[in-house]
Amino acid sequence: MRDCLFCRIVRKEVPASVAFEDETVLAFCDIHPQAPLHLLLIPKKHIRSVDALEAGDGAVVGHLFEVARDLARAHGVAAGGYRLVTNTNEGAGQSVWHMHFHLLGGRPFGWPPG
Numbered sequence: 001m002r003d004c005l006f007c008r009i010v011r012k013e014v015p016a017s018v019a020f021e022d023e024t025v026l027a028f029c030d031i032h033p034q035a036p037l038h039l040l041l042i043p044k045k046h047i048r049s050v051d052a053l054e055a056g057d058g059a060v061v062g063h064l065f066e067v068a069r070d071l072a073r074a075h076g077v078a079a080g081g082y083r084l085v086t087n088t089n090e091g092a093g094q095s096v097w098h099m100h101f102h103l104l105g106g107r108p109f110g111w112p113p114g
């Protein structure tokens with residue numbers, strides 16, 4: 001997608017602090033961190049949101065969870081606890097229309113979320 005911000009980050013047209021990259025996923029620091037650790041994990045393929053997932057997307061979604069697990073451990077937040085959040089559509093607060101998981105850690109989190 002030519003004008004999608006996160007596709008532009010995948011293509012390195014927009015700079016980002018990359019924490020992990022392989023053939024199918026990219027993880028980078030959120031520009032407005034909401035916790036000591038706040039990474040965004042995305043499929044390199046443009047998928048608009050969880051609501052737009054298609055049958056063949058299961059492998060990359062599963063891989064995103066594995067990458068999240070490994071990044072949480074690598075950044076030392078796994079034992080203390082972390083959040084993996086994906087806001088889906090406007091009412092839930094989605095503001096970038098390329099599916100992403102927020103990986104948040106390094107502080108306590110309340111429930112229910114705001």
Ligand code: 5GP
Pocket residue numbers: 005014016017028029030031032033040086087093094095096097
């Ligand atoms: P959403 O609101 O869709 O759940 O999350 C979008 C996230 O993208 C927000 O947390 C926001 O701070 C982050 N974000 C927006 N623009 C940029 C950018 O240009 N670079 C980076 N690294 N993060 C961004």
Ligand code: ZN
Pocket residue numbers: 001004005006007008045046047097098
């Ligand atoms: Zn995109």
